[in-house]
Amino acid sequence: MNHVQALIDAIGEGAVFALIAVGIGLVFGVLRLINFAYGQLIMVAAYALAFPGNWPDAASIGLAVLAAVVASLVMERIAFRPLRTADPSTMLVATFAIAYLLQNGALLQYTYRQQGGLGDSIGTLSGLNQAVTIGSLHIRWVTFLAIGAGLVSLGGLALILTRTSIGLQMRAASMDFRTARLLGVKADTVIMAAVAISGVLAAVAAVVLSISSTSVNPTTGFQETIFVLVGVVAGGIDRLVSATLGAFAIGFAIELVGTELPNSGATPFTSNVYMPSVIYLAVIVVLLLRPAGLFARRGQRTVERV
Amino acid sequence: MRGTKRWGLAVALALVVAIAVAAVGVTTASGAQSAGTIKLAYVADFTGQMAPFDNPALTAAKLEIKNVNAKGGVLGKKLVLLQCDTQNSKPDVSKSCVDNLVGQGAVIGLVTCDVDAATAAIQEFLNKNLLTVSPCIGTDQMGPKRFGAKGKLAFSFGNVAQDEGAAMAEYAYNVKHWKTAITVTDNVIVYFKNIVQAFTSRFKQLGGKIVDAESFTAGDKTISSVVSRVNSHKAAVIVTSDGFADWPTEFAGIRSLGNNTPIMNSWAGDGTYWYPKGTKVSNYWYVTYASVFGDDPSPQVKALIAQMKAIHQPPATGAFVQGSAAIDGIVAAIKSAKGSTTGSTLAAIMVKFHNLPTISGKVSFSPSLHSVFGRAYRVMEVQNSKPKFVQLYTTKKLGTL
Numbered sequence: 173m174n175h176v177q178a179l180i181d182a183i184g185e186g187a188v189f190a191l192i193a194v195g196i197g198l199v200f201g202v203l204r205l206i207n208f209a210y211g212q213l214i215m216v217a218a219y220a221l222a223f224p225g226n227w228p229d230a231a232s233i234g235l236a237v238l239a240a241v242v243a244s245l246v247m248e249r250i251a252f253r254p255l256r257t258a259d260p261s262t263m264l265v266a267t268f269a270i271a272y273l274l275q276n277g278a279l280l281q282y283t284y285r286q287q288g289g290l291g292d293s294i295g296t297l298s299g300l301n302q303a304v305t306i307g308s309l310h311i312r313w314v315t316f317l318a319i320g321a322g323l324v325s326l327g328g329l330a331l332i333l334t335r336t337s338i339g340l341q342m343r344a345a346s347m348d349f350r351t352a353r354l355l356g357v358k359a360d361t362v363i364m365a366a367v368a369i370s371g372v373l374a375a376v377a378a379v380v381l382s383i384s385s386t387s388v389n390p391t392t393g394f395q396e397t398i399f400v401l402v403g404v405v406a407g408g409i410d411r412l413v414s415a416t417l418g419a420f421a422i423g424f425a426i427e428l429v430g431t432e433l434p435n436s437g438a439t440p441f442t443s444n445v446y447m448p449s450v451i452y453l454a455v456i457v458v459l460l461l462r463p464a465g466l467f468a469r470r471g472q473r474t475v476e477r478v
Numbered sequence: 479m480r481g482t483k484r485w486g487l488a489v490a491l492a493l494v495v496a497i498a499v500a501a502v503g504v505t506t507a508s509g510a511q512s513a514g515t516i517k518l519a520y521v522a523d524f525t526g527q528m529a530p531f532d533n534p535a536l537t538a539a540k541l542e543i544k545n546v547n548a549k550g551g552v553l554g555k556k557l558v559l560l561q562c563d564t565q566n567s568k569p570d571v572s573k574s575c576v577d578n579l580v581g582q583g584a585v586i587g588l589v590t591c592d593v594d595a596a597t598a599a600i601q602e603f604l605n606k607n608l609l610t611v612s613p614c615i616g617t618d619q620m621g622p623k624r625f626g627a628k629g630k631l632a633f634s635f636g637n638v639a640q641d642e643g644a645a646m647a648e649y650a651y652n653v654k655h656w657k658t659a660i661t662v663t664d665n666v667i668v669y670f671k672n673i674v675q676a677f678t679s680r681f682k683q684l685g686g687k688i689v690d691a692e693s694f695t696a697g698d699k700t701i702s703s704v705v706s707r708v709n710s711h712k713a714a715v716i717v718t719s720d721g722f723a724d725w726p727t728e729f730a731g732i733r734s735l736g737n738n739t740p741i742m743n744s745w746a747g748d749g750t751y752w753y754p755k756g757t758k759v760s761n762y763w764y765v766t767y768a769s770v771f772g773d774d775p776s777p778q779v780k781a782l783i784a785q786m787k788a789i790h791q792p793p794a795t796g797a798f799v800q801g802s803a804a805i806d807g808i809v810a811a812i813k814s815a816k817g818s819t820t821g822s823t824l825a826a827i828m829v830k831f832h833n834l835p836t837i838s839g840k841v842s843f844s845p846s847l848h849s850v851f852g853r854a855y856r857v858m859e860v861q862n863s864k865p866k867f868v869q870l871y872t873t874k875k876l877g878t879l
Contacts, residue, residue: 174710177706177710178703178706181702181703181706182703184702185699185702276565279525279526279565279566280525280565282525282526282529291723291726291752293726293752293753293754293755294755295754295755295756298754298755298756298757299756301730301731301734301756301757302734303734303735303736305735305736308710310706310709310735312734384702384727384730384731385723385724385726385727386726386727386730386754386755386756386757387723387726387727387752387754389527389723390526390566391697391723392723395697395699396699399699423699426698426699426700427699427700427702427703430694430698430699430700430703430704431700431703431706431707447698447700448698
């Protein structure tokens with residue numbers, strides 16, 4: 173296959189992962205919480221996209237945003253807030269529990285609908301799954317959308333963080349939460365705002381993912397989130413930009429390695445079946461050489477990796 | 479603060495109860511055990527990825543049990559079906575299900591339609607020396623090959639992949655005159671892999687050429703590059719065996735690039751539930767056990783579909799007939815064993831089945847193949863998202879793995 177086509181596909185996958193990383197990075201910045209349940213927010217939004225059937229695209233996207241924001245706020249209220257002062261490992265386990273609870277909830281709804289759990293079809297913005305053909309190259313419109321959405325999300329978040337009062341409070345909270353509270357920053361408001369924004373970003377990710385996957389199932393978003401979290405840590409979790417770049421890098425690498433490795437072979441580096449081994453080996457090497465992350469600033473201290 | 483703690487405790491308790499209820503959802507189709515009954519334990523995935531295949535098979539099995547019981551049962555004993563949902567084939571839940579139902583007196587096990595998904599339940603049944611039957615596992619691994627000596631008690635009424643893959647190859651080469659093929663293997667389960675292997679061996683044997691062989695593992699996030707690589711080759715047909723989450727992505731992806739090459743799938747691609755909303759499904763062929771679209775050539779199959787529709791459980795895929803066929807096979811074995819339900823006795827009879835008539839066709843087993851071979855397939859064609867039965871096709875020679 174054309175190597176340029178492989179690069180285009182890799183950029184597309186990287187852009188989707190970067191988009192997911194923005195939401196994860198924001199919550200980590202404010203709450204110091206690695207949210208494994210973020211993928212299930214994407215799943216909730218994707219089910220909302222599938223739910224209305226023949227609604228106009230704008231309406232179903234609106235419903236997806238609403239569903240993801242409500243789900244993220246509920247998650248924060250019933251799970252994260254009571255555990256806010258708990259040990260980070262407790263919070264981490266709680267996010268795992270929520271992820272599996274939501275997955276199983278999605279699975280059980282199929283029982284009542286007496287339908288298989290292979291998933292529900294999504295047709296929102298399905299035209300963007302078509303490709304532009306330039307010579308022998310094919311670029312799907314959704315690739316442009318993923319890149320655009322990633323850049324707009326990152327840029328928009330930067331504007332909120334630097335140009336608004338709530339953004340300023342978020343930054344203060346992320347630097348030193350206790351001192352920020354002593355100076356009048358309302359913890360609940362800041363955290364709810366961050367969580368709500370991450371919900372919006374999860375809905376955007378759900379829209380982008382569902383265009384190419386064309387369906388949602390109980391595991392939608394979960395595998396992506398695992399990969400993205402690895403990328404975020406490898407990139408440098410302490411800064412939104414380095415975390416996003418890390419996620420982009422791992423998405424890019426997965427797609428490129430998967431394409432370039434042959435289909436058969438008995439050991440790593442000889443077959444794309446072993447692609448995860450190759451990727452995780454690369455991540456280990458990166459963390460050994462640059463513990464603070466591949467894109468972290470020189471001299472930046474290593475973040476506590478829970 | 480105290481109120482918050484109480485509230486938190488209440489939520490935690492609610493979660494624990496919800497998880498506990500979700501963990502083992504056991505239901506029984508009948509009351510307590512009695513001397514005049516034979517209890518069957520159906521441990522399968524009624525909510526997860528295998529549900530489109532397992533649920534219709536379960537419904538058909540229940541209907542067949544009703545028919546058997548209406549005619550006086552098996553040598554005077556009524557069949558009773560106990561069921562338990564493995565919730566997307568979770569191994570721990572599967573084992574709990576088996577222990578629970580066997581504890582309630584079940585003497586024969588039925589399991590989900592894929593050997594990888596069913597392994598935990600199969601092993602648990604086999605460890606209890608019970609005859610273990612799957613309605614539609616489609617590989618030669620349901621037997622001694624995978625489960626060793628204990629596997630002598632394991633059988634499937636599904637078609638073995640060497641037979642199904644060869645049927646696809648023969649139909650492609652001999653009937654459609656497609657001489658070149660691209661294959662796409664999803665490595666996630668052995669059935670998917672075996673179908674493509676059997677197709678490849680038989681297609682090459684017939685003189686066909688595989689111009690490109692792609693593979694991925696469902697969920698590995700490489701499906702878009704697989705689609706791009708498939709699109710960069712020219713062939714008369716694209717052949718796969720897939721029905722899980724990446725399958726609609728693969729199909730829609732290939733078509734979104736303007737590639738209208740015929741695509742051929744195994745029984746895994748049966749049903750319409752996966753049809754992408756934004757893409758017409760056309761130039762698509764697959765083989766299956768029965769057509770659920772009202773045009774199956776068998777009046778018995780049509781009658782069974784009508785029965786299932788009458789109870790508002792229409793089948794999503796053709797595998798439903800296998801639920802009925804599995805019950806027929808179990809009944810035939812128990813009758814031959816003069817009422818014994820001992821696993822080894824029933825298995826010794828079942829392995830000698832040769833052209834046993836069932837609703838899904840004639841069933842044969844052999845010491846090496848505990849899954850069905852030589853049964854006629856329904857070849858289906860889909861154009862403009864409308865599936866239709868094309869013809870029956872019986873494999874002339876098995877493929878190899």
